[in-house]
Amino acid sequence: MKLATKQIGIAILALAAIHVGLGLLPEPPFTIAMNLVLFFTNLFVFHAAAATLAKRPAHTVGLFLVGYFVLFLLVLVLLGKTPLFILLVVAYASLFASPVLLGFFAIFVLSFVLLQPYAFETFIPLALIYSTLWRVRRVTSRFVRLCLGGGLVAFGIVLFPLIHLATEDSVQTLWRTFIRPEVREALWMSLLSSTLATLVVGLWGIPLAYALARVDFPGKRWVESLVDVPILVPQSVAGVALIVLLGPGSILGGALESLHLPISGSLIGVVIAQVFVASPFLIKTTMTAFEAVPLRLELASRSLGASPAATFWRISLPLASRGILVGATLAWARAISEFGCIVLFASSPVTAPVLVHTEFLRAGVSESRPIAVLLLVICLWVFVMLQFGQTLMPFALRRPRGERRS
Amino acid sequence: MIEVQHLGCRFGDFALDDVSLRIGKGEYWVLLGPSGCGKSVLLQTIAGFFPPATGRILVDARDITALSPEQRNIGLVFQQAALFPHLSVRGNIEYGLRARRVPEAEARRTVDELIDRLGLAAVLPRPVATLSGGEAQRVAIARALAVRPVLLLLDEPLSALDHNARLELQAELARLHKELDLTTLHVTHSRDEAAALGDFLAVMLGGHVVQSGTLAQLREKPRCPFVARFLGLDLSATILRPPCAATCLDQPGCCPCETVDEKGEG
Numbered sequence: 001m002k003l004a005t006k007q008i009g010i011a012i013l014a015l016a017a018i019h020v021g022l023g024l025l026p027e028p029p030f031t032i033a034m035n036l037v038l039f040f041t042n043l044f045v046f047h048a049a050a051a052t053l054a055k056r057p058a059h060t061v062g063l064f065l066v067g068y069f070v071l072f073l074l075v076l077v078l079l080g081k082t083p084l085f086i087l088l089v090v091a092y093a094s095l096f097a098s099p100v101l102l103g104f105f106a107i108f109v110l111s112f113v114l115l116q117p118y119a120f121e122t123f124i125p126l127a128l129i130y131s132t133l134w135r136v137r138r139v140t141s142r143f144v145r146l147c148l149g150g151g152l153v154a155f156g157i158v159l160f161p162l163i164h165l166a167t168e169d170s171v172q173t174l175w176r177t178f179i180r181p182e183v184r185e186a187l188w189m190s191l192l193s194s195t196l197a198t199l200v201v202g203l204w205g206i207p208l209a210y211a212l213a214r215v216d217f218p219g220k221r222w223v224e225s226l227v228d229v230p231i232l233v234p235q236s237v238a239g240v241a242l243i244v245l246l247g248p249g250s251i252l253g254g255a256l257e258s259l260h261l262p263i264s265g266s267l268i269g270v271v272i273a274q275v276f277v278a279s280p281f282l283i284k285t286t287m288t289a290f291e292a293v294p295l296r297l298e299l300a301s302r303s304l305g306a307s308p309a310a311t312f313w314r315i316s317l318p319l320a321s322r323g324i325l326v327g328a329t330l331a332w333a334r335a336i337s338e339f340g341c342i343v344l345f346a347s348s349p350v351t352a353p354v355l356v357h358t359e360f361l362r363a364g365v366s367e368s369r370p371i372a373v374l375l376l377v378i379c380l381w382v383f384v385m386l387q388f389g390q391t392l393m394p395f396a397l398r399r400p401r402g403e404r405r406s
Numbered sequence: 407m408i409e410v411q412h413l414g415c416r417f418g419d420f421a422l423d424d425v426s427l428r429i430g431k432g433e434y435w436v437l438l439g440p441s442g443c444g445k446s447v448l449l450q451t452i453a454g455f456f457p458p459a460t461g462r463i464l465v466d467a468r469d470i471t472a473l474s475p476e477q478r479n480i481g482l483v484f485q486q487a488a489l490f491p492h493l494s495v496r497g498n499i500e501y502g503l504r505a506r507r508v509p510e511a512e513a514r515r516t517v518d519e520l521i522d523r524l525g526l527a528a529v530l531p532r533p534v535a536t537l538s539g540g541e542a543q544r545v546a547i548a549r550a551l552a553v554r555p556v557l558l559l560l561d562e563p564l565s566a567l568d569h570n571a572r573l574e575l576q577a578e579l580a581r582l583h584k585e586l587d588l589t590t591l592h593v594t595h596s597r598d599e600a601a602a603l604g605d606f607l608a609v610m611l612g613g614h615v616v617q618s619g620t621l622a623q624l625r626e627k628p629r630c631p632f633v634a635r636f637l638g639l640d641l642s643a644t645i646l647r648p649p650c651a652a653t654c655l656d657q658p659g660c661c662p663c664e665t666v667d668e669k670g671e672g
Contacts, residue, residue: 296488303476303482304502
């Protein structure tokens, strides 16, 4: 819409009338100076709107007014922060021309005004989600964008406790916690034991996965289901089962102890518990990775004179390495996060999750929180590193050009 | 000399039934047959991937039936080149030599010679995944030849290629065969390929070899309507022999013909 000089004059007069009216109320909501500032702010908003909305369809004018009114209600009426309102409204009017900036502005207002106590931990994820949606807006349908946006926001809500936790403690507190010897020892124990457990699982899990991917035998489906059993067994049940077999009073545990190989209450015990819970993740993922290696590559290798073992080392293992690394990452993550089984079966070399628990029981949330944050940060750091490391593996299987599906 | 004697096996839907072939040194045999007739199973049995239930495979009078694929020294080229995607072109070609621990200098000489012979110098620096079908198949052939196999098995090597690449590679195969005196068994369902390449033909149906011999012999005296039709002959000119009714044509796999070896002994 194009405004004529006459219409502009009328609008300015109407604005002035509103502000004069506000000033003449028996109990004016603003001082005269503030009222004047607001009047000029509104003049600016009107000017900016007239400029940006000049060539837009009529319904955008409605949208603009709705946005203004929401800000007005939210900041001025609800929160009563006049200077903030002036700032936001000026920003709003200036940004309205650019939808992408307007979106970020809306998220900013939502996080820093409405959800002020959680400003950072809401603003950053929401801004990331919004920019993702903005980036894919041309290549996806509105339905897919809705699924993506809704799903990501819901997922963010699920992860919110962790995001919030990570922003709770100052760096100083974290450092003070980190230099406590028992904390460092527990973190070290966690990293060491879960790495050992992943290696142990890999040592027998990779050959098993390879065999399962290559051989068919009666009962194979049962074996595949059995591999998953540790996922469904509650952690406490696993702990009790290990105690019954290997605990101090048991036959096997006693025998091993007499050989100076104490299981329960040693690093070996922790690793055994972690191997138990982590194995399915590595085996299942590795199996899928081996299944993706075309059988004819192995046949070609054999016909060229490589033995089955050489074929495994030179062809199958390298081509499956990316999937195996993904599986190892998952197994490692599962091992380091294990608590229930370890606390029952092998609580004495204290791992970090166990320490979080005992500190919580001893001194409450304030003492255990920094340890939890440290564990969270270290785990995430290693996890992200492994995820990136996996993309460095050069062996993406691609179908050579010119090939047809047979 | 490769002899396949009374080979029989069953693998899923595919079966071989008393297959016998005699491939002399330096001969180019084409195994012709419709899809699902057991050609590929026969190749893979000769290569050693399926143990046959009956029969023997002899290489120069030595029985290799019980040997594993890597001990047979039989080269195999698939329809899809099946190059190792994580290795370079050179890495693919020298794979067999490395697996056999051939000394570095000798391996390099062999690979360089094959690269030269197959004109692969231009594709050497390219990642394997970016090769065209024809280029990939050339590399696969070089890879199979690097270990000097006693027998080269080609499993429909041309059927995944476009027309021009097929003609080029066909000429290349004929040239290689002449230059290197290769003993070759080439499986295909295209009679054009068979006519262009094969010294000798074996026509397969339903898991057994219906007729084998030179192309001229088969054209002159096709054993049954199936063979005649598969060779593109005029059916009306063919004499129908009693048990071999026209049903062969309608129901592939039921041909009751006995295997005959027109080529005779030796």
